[in-house]
Amino acid sequence: MIQEKKTNEQQIIYHQNQNQNQNQNQNQNQKFFNFDYLTLNKNEHKEKFKSTKKVQIQDILMDEVAELLLKYAQTQKNWIIATGYDTMKYEKIDNKVNEKANQNQIKNIQNKFKNDQFSYIFHRTMNNNKPSFLEFKLRNHMSSNEFINFLNEITNLKLTKLNTLFLSKYKGGNFLSPHCDKGNGRLAFVINLTKNWKPQYGGILHFLNDEKTEIVQSYNPIFNNLMLFEVPENGIPHFVSHVVPYIKQERYAITGWYI
Numbered sequence: 218m219i220q221e222k223k224t225n226e227q228q229i230i231y232h233q234n235q236n237q238n239q240n241q242n243q244n245q246n247q248k249f250f251n252f253d254y255l256t257l258n259k260n261e262h263k264e265k266f267k268s269t270k271k272v273q274i275q276d277i278l279m280d281e282v283a284e285l286l287l288k289y290a291q292t293q294k295n296w297i298i299a300t301g302y303d304t305m306k307y308e309k310i311d312n313k314v315n316e317k318a319n320q321n322q323i324k325n326i327q328n329k330f331k332n333d334q335f336s337y338i339f340h341r342t343m344n345n346n347k348p349s350f351l352e353f354k355l356r357n358h359m360s361s362n363e364f365i366n367f368l369n370e371i372t373n374l375k376l377t378k379l380n381t382l383f384l385s386k387y388k389g390g391n392f393l394s395p396h397c398d399k400g401n402g403r404l405a406f407v408i409n410l411t412k413n414w415k416p417q418y419g420g421i422l423h424f425l426n427d428e429k430t431e432i433v434q435s436y437n438p439i440f441n442n443l444m445l446f447e448v449p450e451n452g453i454p455h456f457v458s459h460v461v462p463y464i465k466q467e468r469y470a471i472t473g474w475y476i
Contacts, residue, residue: 248279249358255367262371270447271424272371273436277408277443287410287440289351290384290469295342298322302329302336311340323390330394337393339457343384343471355471356382368475372447374403382473387420391468392459395429397452402474405446409438410469419461420468425454438468448474 254276255262266272278286296311298319307322309315329336343352358364360379369376380402398405407422414420416437422444424434436444446453460468 249282249354250364250367251276251279252363252367259367259370263373266372266445266447270453271434272445273439274371274443274445275439276441278441280441283410283441285351286355286408286471287412287469289349290386290410291467293342293384293386296340296386297342298338299341300326300336300338302326302334308341327390330392335394335396339391339393340386340388341383342386343382359473365475368404368445372404372445374447374475376404376475378476380474380476382471385468385470385472387457387460387468389460389462389464391420393457395425395454395456397454398448398474399450399452401448402476403448404475405448406471406473406475407438407444408471409440409442409444410471411438411466412440414438414440414466414468417461418464418466418468419458421458423456423458425456427454429454438470 255274258274262272262274297308298311298315300307300322302325309319309322311319323338326336326338343355348356356379359382365376365378368374414437420438422436422438423432424446425431426433446455
């Protein structure tokens with residue numbers, strides 16, 4: 218009987234702890250995005266997106282979450298060098314073992330850019346088979362009904378789910394040449410995580426006219442800023458300009474699409 222009583226007490230404590238953990242998780246869910254601020258400005262964002270099919274939303278994340286994600290990016294070790302041209306892709310881990318092969322590939326891509334072929338060089342992560350806890354939480358929040366409903370209120374696109382998400386890093390010499398995002402999703406997003414980025418550093422998101430002959434809009438990456446833009450059936454021409462060589466700063470962003 219004494220043992221049974223002790224077991225019952227342990228069960229009560231266990232369930233109390235479980236309830237406490239659930240409450241903490243609920244609070245964390247509520248505090249991941251800055252929904253109180255976003256609600257106040259929702260109509261303004263909605264009107265902006267309706268007229269231009271693009272909108273920037275400042276302070277999308279709670280301050281502590283934005284700082285945590287920036288620290289994660291700055292201390293991340295598992296970067297992959299993502300390069301490619303036309304439909305060819307090359308991705309290898311950025312480490313000493315692959316250093317020579319990666320450098321040769323970067324030179325190859327630079328030559329493709331000179332020949333006016335679609336090409337890109339940047340670093341990416343948060344696409345691991347075994348995600349970190351922070352990546353797991355981020356994906357959960359960005360896949361949540363609450364956040365998707367918020368996006369639908371702004372865009373009226375009737376989005377259903379998150380398609381792709383990754384963390385990018387643009388160092389000196391990195392770029393993403395003009396492309397259209399056709400087939401990636403109906404809404405593209407970029408959460409910028411770079412502080413004190415200046416336009417003269419490069420790494421600017423530029424939108425082009427349909428002929429890809431003129432820049433029609435440009436956006437400098439601003440810390441804790443969400444950029445949304447609709448991707449129509451035929452895509453939307455845009456690119457990320459070269460980051461200037463030898464710069465110490467690195468441009469971080471969480472990027473992806475909703476369908």
